[in-house]
Amino acid sequence: MMGDTGRRRRSGPRQAAWEFFGAELKNRREEADLTQAELGMRVFVSGGYIGQFEQAIRKPQLDVAQRLDHILQTDGFFERMWRKLIKDSPYADYFAAAAELEALATQICEFAPTVVPGLLQTAPYARAVTIATNPLAADEYVEEKVAARLERAHILKDATRPVYWAILHEGVLRLPVGGRATMAEQLDHIAALMRTRTVLVQVLPNEEGAHAALGGMMTLMEFEDAPPTAYAEALLSGNLLDDPALVKRVQATYDLIRAAALSPEASLALVESAAEDYRRCASTT
Incomplete structure (x- = not known):
């Protein structure tokens, strides 16, 4: 039960x-x-x-x-x-089933090679990503997508939140999605979650680029009373994997990336430094 x-x-x-x-x-x-x-x-x-x-x-x-x-x-x-x-789901067809499982997970591990994972995004960052992929969309559509993304993040605010572990490629920190001010706010948000031990985040440095080539966006989810599941996402497509052999292979790939990532302490320092760089540049323009 x-x-x-x-x-x-x-x-x-x-x-x-x-x-x-x-x-x-x-x-x-x-x-x-x-x-x-x-x-x-x-x-x-x-x-x-x-x-x-x-x-x-x-x-x-x-x-x-x-x-x-x-x-x-x-x-x-x-x-x-x-x-x-x-x-009827507010999410893309290929992600809807994964979103349903995400809300039930007791542990979520993600690797993000290009953009900040949805559970960590701020509203301005999510808005910039949505507009970039839907440049002709009406404001109502954009705001619906942003609201749905922020709603997902509520699971990290629960007292009984899942264990959340994310590995971000350093390029995620360096890509100015939405502009410098938006990135400064986004990275401040991640740093705040790290400092309060709400989430565990590591950064995969650029020097470990070969490890980033091991896979695209990937998510591993564990549940209280169900087998683990993996989700792999590419451009406008995603695959939910529950075959034990495939999930094991995804876990092995994730473990290799995690082994090459910076420590949580060094990762926090890098996130805070990148946020300060954006903030300084934004104030001089």
């Missing part, structure tokens, strides 16, 4: 809709006289995963929803509901 933390995070109308999805899955499975293990075998996931889908602890990926429809002969019901829930 999930603890109080999981139950508190799993609230709201979207979660209620996923719970309906899970209840329907259980009803249709029992009507088909299948155990969780038997259904899992037929749709190529474990029986434990079927149980997590039914409890709305974990959300299935699209291909699993499609196979559920095929095996349970539900005429596309689970695929249609899955698409509706993802469409």
